[in-house]
Amino acid sequence: MVKHLADVPSNIVTNEIDLTNQSPYRQNYHVESESGSLGDPNGFSYFNHQYHLFYQWSPLAFSKNPHYTQHGWKHLVSKNLIDWQDLGAGIESDTVLDKHGTYSGSALPVDNRLFLMYTGNTWTNTESEDDWHRVPYQVGAMMDKDNKVKKWMTPLLKGPLKGYTGHFRDPKIFKKNGIYYAVLGIQRENLTGAALLIKSSDLHKWSIVGEIKADHNNFGYMWECPDYYEINNHGILEFCPQGLETSNNKYRNIYQNGYLIGNHLNLENGQFDCGEFHELDKGFDFYAMQTMRDSKGRRLLIAWMGLPETKYPTEKFHYTGCMIFPRELQVKDGVIIQKPVKEIKDLYQEQFLIEGKTNKESIKLEAGKSNSRDIQLELDCTQAYDTILDLFANEDNTDHLRLIFNHKKQEFIVNRGHCGLPISEAYGAERSCHLDLNKKIKVRILQDVSSAEIFLNDGKDVFSMRVFTDNKNNHIFITSHCGEASYKAKINQLRYRK
Amino acid sequence: MVKHLADVPSNIVTNEIDLTNQSPYRQNYHVESESGSLGDPNGFSYFNHQYHLFYQWSPLAFSKNPHYTQHGWKHLVSKNLIDWQDLGAGIESDTVLDKHGTYSGSALPVDNRLFLMYTGNTWTNTESEDDWHRVPYQVGAMMDKDNKVKKWMTPLLKGPLKGYTGHFRDPKIFKKNGIYYAVLGIQRENLTGAALLIKSSDLHKWSIVGEIKADHNNFGYMWECPDYYEINNHGILEFCPQGLETSNNKYRNIYQNGYLIGNHLNLENGQFDCGEFHELDKGFDFYAMQTMRDSKGRRLLIAWMGLPETKYPTEKFHYTGCMIFPRELQVKDGVIIQKPVKEIKDLYQEQFLIEGKTNKESIKLEAGKSNSRDIQLELDCTQAYDTILDLFANEDNTDHLRLIFNHKKQEFIVNRGHCGLPISEAYGAERSCHLDLNKKIKVRILQDVSSAEIFLNDGKDVFSMRVFTDNKNNHIFITSHCGEASYKAKINQLRYRK
Structure with missing residues (x-):
């Protein structure tokens, strides 16, 4: 794995892009990768008078002979949620904290900068060569108005936490009453999934509040990409449980994406009074949603219109994945309703x-x-x-x-x-x-x-x-x-x- | 509508059969009609050392120019549940009690004869020419060992019953402790479906016990083809509810076919302690099942591998419908299990x-x-x-x-x-x-x-x-x-x- 895409001979990178451009399946107005794989959206935010969207990015995922790999966050910006400018690499896997992958995370404007919070993935062999363990770091970074990112080399948290496995990732940050919080996906030692709530007053020192305790949260072997937000008097915990068996016409995809809705989350103890789990999207291809509140006060949703561990025919053209068109979320009759953002009229x-x-x-x-x-x-x-x-x-x-x-x-x-x-x-x-x-x-x-x-x-x-x-x-x-x-x-x- | 198929010019009947025989879809070992439509199985029984199977039969259903219709019960017999001899018409619609259709029913050996019990369908216009009402008769008939059927011209019951509509049909007879009982499908005046239990000591005079009262029976606008039987200490009420909305992967076909299982039905008052409704078959084409207890003590199931109001490509060849291969029913872990009868080995x-x-x-x-x-x-x-x-x-x-x-x-x-x-x-x-x-x-x-x-x-x-x-x-x-x-x-x- 190379640290930077810039380290790869440029003809290899452009060959991939050329092949991708030959695809008859290239989307018109949906964001997709210029080559390689697009996965989870990350750092969806509004900062410096524009929307920012990052995503899990591996532009050489399907390159061959010689094969390079690079992994990071791609960075795009837009004024209108439709026309996106590609700024290239947002974060790449170039430090000891993220040397085996710059995993998913989120962003929050802080003063004049955008705070980025993500999971650095590393593997270590503690005892014998074949005994590899995940060591996940929760990493902070600041991006300035010139879109320059500076990583903080002291991790915010290091996993595994006591009682949990190395599956600990995808921090989604939010701020309430002057305190920063984040929810993360985590796997208990008994191999069940949960969402962990952490908090900080300065973004540097984080303490663990505990698991989010809901009535209806006891399912799946891992929860990925949690998100917590509030719409009016409703608290909503979204996440992607893995390992749900199909039940009638529910949970038919390989992994799910859905939400619990209830009262506001108790940020002191993680107590969450809510109803049962709803799938957010009932289609074939939807995963790793992330929301943000924009300058107009809208709760906006973005998600990967794709699924992990799933082959798509575009791999023949060395790329895969696209985003949904951004949606505005509202709550009606106790459930989330979703609409394409009205900016679509510009198209x-x-x-x-x-x-x-x-x-x-x-x-x-x-x-x-x-x-x-x-x-x-x-x-x-x-x-x-x-x-x-x-x-x-x-x-x-x-x-x-x-x-x-x-x-x-x-x-x-x-x-x-x-x-x-x-x-x-x-x-x-x-x-x-x-x-x-x-x-x-x-x-x-x-x-x-x-x-x-x-x-x-x-x-x-x-x-x-x-x-x-x-x-x-x-x-x-x-x-x-x-x-x-x-x-x-x-x-x-x-x-x-x- | 003609009273007897024999009244139709024979070339019209044979033309239909010839066209049907041209179909590339003719089954090998499943019972199907020689032409026209096959529907509900009727009178499934063991009598005179052979199995009897009748079915809803309309051999000219797809004939044209000139178009005749005839409706009755086709009659088949078999020694082994595989090789069936076609005896032609079993019952035809040739009396005032069944002039608009010889609807479904059942059979029970009584002494040296087979008692047949079915619904005769008639329409009447009571007030104005456009005000047609169904007048259903429950009809009895006796078949002797030469397979000659003699209808009883005094109906066993005449509908509509007070509190119910004209949808009142499909008597399934059984005998317990020396008394004859039958269950029938019926529609209440509030347009919901039910199963009605009736009884008789002599087959001629029938009295109404009442609706079968189960905890989980309040659905559908009509129940067709009910059947009640017992396997060991289990009581089973099977029926075909119409009008169930799809619920997840349940009830996906146009109409359903399923059962309630519980303790033995209380034959005095119709009380039935049972669990929830199960679909009997989860496939695409299954309806109007009927069971019988054979001389070996087996509970055997037959059903129409088809659905009402559903077009099949065989209509091009002027026929539709076939039976499932007969199955033996058992109860295991509180649910019915179904196996093809072991006679299949003869094939x-x-x-x-x-x-x-x-x-x-x-x-x-x-x-x-x-x-x-x-x-x-x-x-x-x-x-x-x-x-x-x-x-x-x-x-x-x-x-x-x-x-x-x-x-x-x-x-x-x-x-x-x-x-x-x-x-x-x-x-x-x-x-x-x-x-x-x-x-x-x-x-x-x-x-x-x-x-x-x-x-x-x-x-x-x-x-x-x-x-x-x-x-x-x-x-x-x-x-x-x-x-x-x-x-x-x-x-x-x-x-x-x-």
Whole structure:
């Protein structure tokens, strides 16, 4: 592993980028890596009059002969959450505290600088050569307004902590009543996961408050990427539990991403009165979400539209992973609702307004040639047994991303099993949820070249997914069986981001 | 509607049969209709040294120009539950009590005759021509040893009963302590479903005991095809509730078929102490089950491997529907387990024994050219993330019925979305259940030309389904990802039934 990407012969780096650029699956307005792997978002924040987004970055992950590896945080900035400027390496693995990986973390503006807090991963062999242990360091760093990062060489905390294994990572920092806090993912010695709360008054000396104690938190062998924040009088603990067995139509992905919602967390003792665990996104590809509060007071969400340990067809082009389009979070009726940030309107180009009624034969909705669309639909499926919307469809509609609204079963199903290349088949080709189809519903879909984010009823249920299909498969069809459905569609073609 | 099939010009009947015989999807050893529609099994019984099976029968259901309809019970007999002799019409709709349909019912040997009990459907317009009401009659009939049926022209009961609608049908008769009882499906005036218990000492005069009162029976707008029986100290009430919303991976089909299990039903007052509702079969196509106790003391199950209001590709050949292969029911750990009756061994021809370990590339299991197989597998999936078994596969394994054993999620999924012609897509292409894959598992599959019945762990979970694929798609492939699975397969090719 090299310390800096700059140490790698430049033709090796550019070869990777050139190959990646040949991919037919490159996204239009979703952030993705210029080559190699993109993973967890990190340090999502607003500082110095712009949004900052870092991510887990390994640009040479798929390079070969000679193979170099480099790992760090990529750094991007944006004024509008759409057009992102690539600032290259944000943090790289170049010190004794992070020599085997600059793992995930977060950021918080402090005075005139941005404080970065992350996990430095190291391995050590204590006794014999084959007895390797993780030694995780929680590391602090300060970034100035010129985007220069200075790491603090005294770790904030060193793991493993007593009673826990070396799985201790992903600090998410927040400030309340003048005190700094962070939540981290940690694994107990009995191999169960938890979220640990720590605190500091000066960012340098951190003490352990203890585990977050919730009624419904006893599951999974590890929790990754926790996040705690408050919306009005609600406290929300988000995290990614690993090791949940599938239960009916829940927890179908390899790892989960969800939240507990309740009263404000007691920051003195970690007590958290909350309800049961909800999956944040019910789709196929969603992980490692991170939130921030922006200058407008919005709680914004970013996440990796991908999963760990999962192969994607883009690996052929030596890259993988993209971000979801940023969402604004609100709480309604005790659950989180998610909406694309309103800045998406800056991407709008041609608009198509279509109204009609379905019949047994599929109707093609004419909505431009590019799959990059913001689709807003009002559907009345109350009179049909089922209504089917196909996206990414080929001319004869044999290949498509299929959305099924089944009135009889009051269910929504999305099936990507007949949509271009197969992905992660062992985890099934369908995701579903209960949906009240006795009333009109709203469906919003952010489509890009190789992804769809589906928002039902103003973001009450959200399904995010990658699809890898031919660019000519750009049609939209709608049909229904045993009765008519009526639809009003407002479809905006979206411009390329800068 | 004609009273008797014999009234229809014979060329019309044979044209239908000829067209049906052209279907490439005709089953080998599963009972199906010679033309038209096959529906609910009826009158499943053992009498006069042979098994009797009737079914809802409409042989001209898809005939056209000129179109005749006829409706009744088809009658089949068998010595071994495999080779069935077709006796033609058992009951036809030829009286004032059943002029609009000979609906479902049951049979019980009484002295030297077989008592048949069914619902005669009639419609009447009481006030104006457009105000049609159902008037259901519960009808008795006696069949002698020459298979001659004599209907009783005094109905056993006439509906609607006070407090209930005209949906009142499907009597299932049983005898206990010298008294005859029957359970029937009924709809309350508030449009919810129930099972009604009635009794008689002489088969002629019936009195109403009342609704079966269970803790967990308050769902659905109608219950069809109830059945009550006892296995050891367990009482079991099976029925088909209609109108259940999908809940996670439960109740995904258009209508359900399942059971309550508890103590013996109190026959005095209908009180039934039982647990929650279980689906009997978790597959795509299963409905209207009926059981009988045979001369060997076995509790045998038959069911329609199909669903109401569902189109199947065989309609092109003017027929639809088949039966499951008969199963023996037992109770283990408080739930029903199901196994194909052991008579299946009479069908065994060539046997293939195959052992091996999977790897990343699919391995083809060589097991003869016909898809008619009894496949018995022992799988050790404990070391692989997932293990995938493909049946009905084409040469390059792009089209198949896919069985997924996902160790990480402890889940079994069957996907028929890439298996020949689409079926009932609005209800999804996957069915799934929790499965403990930390230990070895047993998988048994009865394959036929156009169906598969999958038995997990000796019949603890069962998935039945139709598939309509090219007969050349007769390959079996196995593979696993991220680790090896080992398999022992015993595969019997099955002969054609006589």
